[in-house]
Amino acid sequence: MITVGKLLQQQRLKQNITLKKAEEQTRIRQRYLKAIETENWSMFTSRVYITGVIKTYASYLGIDPEKAMAYFRRDYERKEDVTFKKRLPSLQLLPETKKVFFGLLAAVFVFFAFYFGYQFNQYLSPPGIEIVSPEENVFRNRQKVTVIGKTEPESTVRIYNEELFPDDNGFFRYEFPLKKGLNTLQIEVTGPNGKKTVHVEEFMLE
Numbered sequence: 358m359i360t361v362g363k364l365l366q367q368q369r370l371k372q373n374i375t376l377k378k379a380e381e382q383t384r385i386r387q388r389y390l391k392a393i394e395t396e397n398w399s400m401f402t403s404r405v406y407i408t409g410v411i412k413t414y415a416s417y418l419g420i421d422p423e424k425a426m427a428y429f430r431r432d433y434e435r436k437e438d439v440t441f442k443k444r445l446p447s448l449q450l451l452p453e454t455k456k457v458f459f460g461l462l463a464a465v466f467v468f469f470a471f472y473f474g475y476q477f478n479q480y481l482s483p484p485g486i487e488i489v490s491p492e493e494n495v496f497r498n499r500q501k502v503t504v505i506g507k508t509e510p511e512s513t514v515r516i517y518n519e520e521l522f523p524d525d526n527g528f529f530r531y532e533f534p535l536k537k538g539l540n541t542l543q544i545e546v547t548g549p550n551g552k553k554t555v556h557v558e559e560f561m562l563e
Contacts, residue, residue, distance in 0.1 A: 361411060361428035366394040368418040383417050385410055396432065404433070484509045484548035486556045489528070495561045501534045502560060504542065511549040516542070535562040 369379060376387040383390070392400035393410055401407045408426065415425035490505040507527050508514065514521040514529050523529045533542050542558045 359428065360396060360432050361425050362394045362396040364420065364425060364428055365411075365414055365418060368420055369394075372418065374418075379414070379417065383413055385413065390414060398433070407433075482548075482550075483552035483554040484512045484546045486544065486546050486554055488556070488558060494559060495563065496535065497563050499535055499562060501532050504531045504533050504558070505529070506531075506544065506556075508546050508554075509548055513547045515545045515547070533560070535560060537562055 369376075376390055379385075379390055380387045389400060389410055392398075393407070393414060398407060401410075407429070411425050411429055412422040415422045486506055486508045488504065488506050491502055496502060506514070506529050508523055508529070510523050510525055510527045512523060512527075514523060514531075516531050516533075519531075521529045521531060531542075531544075533540070538561070540560045540562060542560065544556045544558070546554045546556070548554075
């Protein structure tokens, strides 16, 4: 009497397919393919996993999965002493697949570790500041100079006793009056994390 194991084995041998080749193309280990062919159901954890392997193996060999399952149900229901393994084996993960999987897992872990490390460092760091304009610092016949700076958008800028709030792009503007000689402008920036940066600019009016 033909059984599901014999049906699958005969079809494999008819196509001159080795168990090793079937393993490579189905991603199911040889020992489980052999267990199906010999109907050694105790190699599996439950009927659900047997069903999955049979359907995959049958489709690979060009057999209607439902036909293979009909043979399996007929034979399986006669057995009452099938003992399954306690732990689910890794049916679909060959060594090469595991390497790729764990490699991707490690890459994702490194990415998130770097990202959160960067964010944490940004949180602890004082805000940066850049003076965009003016580019020169020596003037003649000027009563004041327009200072344009850039910092973090959510920072607070204090120049002398005046508070300035950067726009959405982090830019701020200040009209700095000049007097003859050296003029010192001190800019204090407080970031959203409470850290402060003090920047000093010097302008000369001749």
